[in-house]
Amino acid sequence: MQIPTFLHQPIALTPADLAAGEVDVAIMGAFTDMGGGMRGASHGPNAVRASSMYLGYGARQPHMHVMVDPLQDMTVVDYGNAPNDMMSTERTIHAVRSFVRQVAEVQHEDGTRVIPFIVGDDHSLMYSDVAALVDVYGKGNVGVVHFDAHYDAGRYGPGHLINHGMPVYRLIEEGLVPGKNFIQVALRGYYPDERAFEWMRENGFRYHTMAEIEDRGKDAVMEDAIAEAKDGPEYIFVSFDIDTLDPAFVPGTGTPESGGLMPREAFHILRRLCAETNLVGFELVELSPHMDPTYVSALNANRLLRECLTGAAMNKLGITEPDYRSPLTVTHGQNDN
Numbered sequence: 001m002q003i004p005t006f007l008h009q010p011i012a013l014t015p016a017d018l019a020a021g022e023v024d025v026a027i028m029g030a031f032t033d034m035g036g037g038m039r040g041a042s043h044g045p046n047a048v049r050a051s052s053m054y055l056g057y058g059a060r061q062p063h064m065h066v067m068v069d070p071l072q073d074m075t076v077v078d079y080g081n082a083p084n085d086m087m088s089t090e091r092t093i094h095a096v097r098s099f100v101r102q103v104a105e106v107q108h109e110d111g112t113r114v115i116p117f118i119v120g121d122d123h124s125l126m127y128s129d130v131a132a133l134v135d136v137y138g139k140g141n142v143g144v145v146h147f148d149a150h151y152d153a154g155r156y157g158p159g160h161l162i163n164h165g166m167p168v169y170r171l172i173e174e175g176l177v178p179g180k181n182f183i184q185v186a187l188r189g190y191y192p193d194e195r196a197f198e199w200m201r202e203n204g205f206r207y208h209t210m211a212e213i214e215d216r217g218k219d220a221v222m223e224d225a226i227a228e229a230k231d232g233p234e235y236i237f238v239s240f241d242i243d244t245l246d247p248a249f250v251p252g253t254g255t256p257e258s259g260g261l262m263p264r265e266a267f268h269i270l271r272r273l274c275a276e277t278n279l280v281g282f283e284l285v286e287l288s289p290h291m292d293p294t295y296v297s298a299l300n301a302n303r304l305l306r307e308c309l310t311g312a313a314m315n316k317l318g319i320t321e322p323d324y325r326s327p328l329t330v331t332h333g334q335n336d337n
Helices: 015-020 041-050 089-104 125-137 167-173 194-202 210-216 218-230 263-276 296-316
Strands: 025-029 076-081 115-119 142-147 182-187 206-209 235-241 279-285
Touching: 015 076, 015 089, 025 041, 025 089, 025 296, 041 115, 041 279, 041 296, 089 115, 089 125, 089 279, 115 125, 115 296, 125 142, 125 167, 125 235, 125 279, 142 218, 142 263, 182 210, 182 218, 206 210, 206 218, 210 218, 218 263, 235 263, 235 296, 263 279, 263 296, 279 296
Parallel strands: 025 076, 025 115, 115 279, 142 182, 142 235, 182 206, 235 279
Antiparallel strands: none
C-alpha cells in the first residue's frame, strides 16, 4: 500500500529537491485550526491526500473537458506539511509564511518559479500564504481572487490579531495587497454588513455576491471576475474557502452557509482562472472532514485542487484562450445529418 500523498505524487523535502526536479507545483498541508470557532479543519489536508482513490498510479487521466493531464504535463510533488505551533495561531502563520516563501523563491533556469498549492486548515492561512508571495514578488504585484461565503476582513478577534475571519483586513492594513487587487466571489448570508461593504468600497474592492450571480447568471459574473483578475497586478493568488460551495455538496466545513455555488460552477471558473491568469499560488481551506459522515466533502475538495492544477497545466502548455474546450469533447452538431 502506497503512503498517502497529494494525488499520489512523489515527495520533495527541500528547496534543493524542488530545483533539482524542476518542479512546477509543490502541494503542502497546513494544520492549524485554532483560528476558527469550530475545530476540525486541521484534518483537511490528510483527508484530501486520502481522497485520491480514483487516480491511477502512473496512468494518464486527462481532464475530459480540455484533454490536459496536469500530473503528466507538469511536475507535481507533495512537499509535506508546514510548521505548526499547536498553542498559537499567530506564531504558526509566521512559520507558514516562511515555509511557503521558501517554495516560491525556487526559480528554474527558464525563469519560472515553483507554484505553492496549500491545502489547509482555517482561513487564517490566507494572511501567511499571500504575505509569502508578496515577499517574493513585491508589494502591489500580487492580486487575490477570493472565493468565500464571507468576506474575512473582520478587524478584531477576541483578543487576537488574526483568526479565520480577519486575514483580508490584516493584508490590507499592512499594505501587502491594495484593495483594488482583491476580487471576492460568492459572498452571501449575514457577513459582511453595511459598514463592512462601505469599507470594501472605500478600499476599492471588487466583489460579486451570490445575489449578483443569481440576478446576472454565473457566466456573466465569471467573465467579469476573470477580466478583473487580469486588470492590474502581474501575478494572481487564488484563495478558495470550501464554504463557497453550497453545504449540500460540502457538509464538512465549520461555517456552512446555504445558497452557495454548485460544484460544476466552481470547477469551471476555478479551472479558467488558473489557466487564463499568471497564477503564482493557490490555497484550499476550511475543509473539516469529521463533520461529514461520508467522503463527499473531501472528494469535492480533491476535485477543486485538480481543477486548478489542470488550469495551471493549460497555462504552461500555452492553452490560455478564453474558456477553452477540447474539440474531442465538444460534440454539439457533430452528429447532425
